[in-house]
Amino acid sequence: MAESLAKIITFANQKGGVGKSTSVVNIAASLGVLGKRVLVVDIDPQGNTTSGFGINKKSVTNTIYDVLISRSDARSAIVRTQFENISVIPANISLAGAEFELVMTDNREARLANAIAPLREDYDFILIDCPPSLGILTINALVAAHGLVIPMQCEYYSLEGLSQLMMSVKQIKKRFNPALNLTGILITMYNGRLNLSQQVMDELKKYYAGKIFSTPIVRNVKLSEAPSFGMPVWYYDKRSAGATLYHEIAKELLERI
Numbered sequence: 001m002a003e004s005l006a007k008i009i010t011f012a013n014q015k016g017g018v019g020k021s022t023s024v025v026n027i028a029a030s031l032g033v034l035g036k037r038v039l040v041v042d043i044d045p046q047g048n049t050t051s052g053f054g055i056n057k058k059s060v061t062n063t064i065y066d067v068l069i070s071r072s073d074a075r076s077a078i079v080r081t082q083f084e085n086i087s088v089i090p091a092n093i094s095l096a097g098a099e100f101e102l103v104m105t106d107n108r109e110a111r112l113a114n115a116i117a118p119l120r121e122d123y124d125f126i127l128i129d130c131p132p133s134l135g136i137l138t139i140n141a142l143v144a145a146h147g148l149v150i151p152m153q154c155e156y157y158s159l160e161g162l163s164q165l166m167m168s169v170k171q172i173k174k175r176f177n178p179a180l181n182l183t184g185i186l187i188t189m190y191n192g193r194l195n196l197s198q199q200v201m202d203e204l205k206k207y208y209a210g211k212i213f214s215t216p217i218v219r220n221v222k223l224s225e226a227p228s229f230g231m232p233v234w235y236y237d238k239r240s241a242g243a244t245l246y247h248e249i250a251k252e253l254l255e256r257i
Contacts, residue, residue: 006039006123007257008116009183010145013152015161016132019188021048022223023151023249024129026242029232030250032085036124039078041116042091043068043141044131045098050090053081054230057092065095067115068102068140074115083235087123089116095137102136109136109176113144134168142169143176147183147257154187154197154216159204182211183256186249190216215248 011024021044028038042049043064047057060079066072067089077089102108116126128145130138142148148169152158162185173180185208191197204212217223223242226233233242 004121006120006126007147008120008126008128008145009147009149009253009257010128010130010141011149011151012130012138012141012165013150013161014132014134014138014165015152015158018132018153018158019151019217020044020132021046021052021129022227023149023186023188023217023246024049024127025052025227026223026232026234026246027250027253028086028125028127029083029234030247031125031253032083033234033247034250034254035085036254037085037122038087039116039119039123039126040086040088041112041126041128041141042088043095043112043137044091044129045093045095046131047091047093047095048227049129050088050092051230052227052232053083053086053088055079055081055088055090057090060090060092063094064089064091064112065098068095068098068111069105070111074119078119083232099135099137102140109139109143112140113177116144134165139168139172142172142180145177146179147181149183149186149253151186151188153189154191154194154200156196156200159200162204182208183253184213185211186213187216190218192216192218213249213252215245215252217242217245217249220245 220242222240
């Protein structure tokens, strides 16, 4: 693979509310600040990543939905943001219909991979944000990716969900995408004072030593506020803990890749 082609990283977890979109928005922003050209592909019908970059979901003409059903090519769906080196292929609620429509199409697992392949020359990274499910949209994101980042909370149910997700990844690797690898597990909403957090961390280290990002993301007010202003936390308050932590994660991601 040529050095100049974008690395495609998918952020997935079938559990909702684990900080997936927050992680994509803020890691992308930090990579941009570090001089990397980043394309963010939002394939979650909720479109939180889209609005996290200040893009009005209702006013976009072409979205990832149009790309997946071949109504538009990927390049014409790209929106340049006001943030350094960041472009987005947006999503909105119209994408909810794609799950059903894609079931009827040929080569349905590789629609996203084929659509974004021509864009790899223009970027250093393509980050994909998935819906909280293991449906056809998430499968498309995993088939398209070189690396997988799993944001997760330190909770018992998260461990159960993780093993399900890893089984799906194994299947996808075998059937569609041998290049797919686990880049890392990102601990979000961390509270080190809870015994449970420590227990889950110990359990994770048993099975995924070396795969856990060394910086857990702690709960942080600025991180929660930034999306309502349509901006990554680095631009909202770069001195906040959230901005610093995600900046560290972005640097570690560069090392891992």
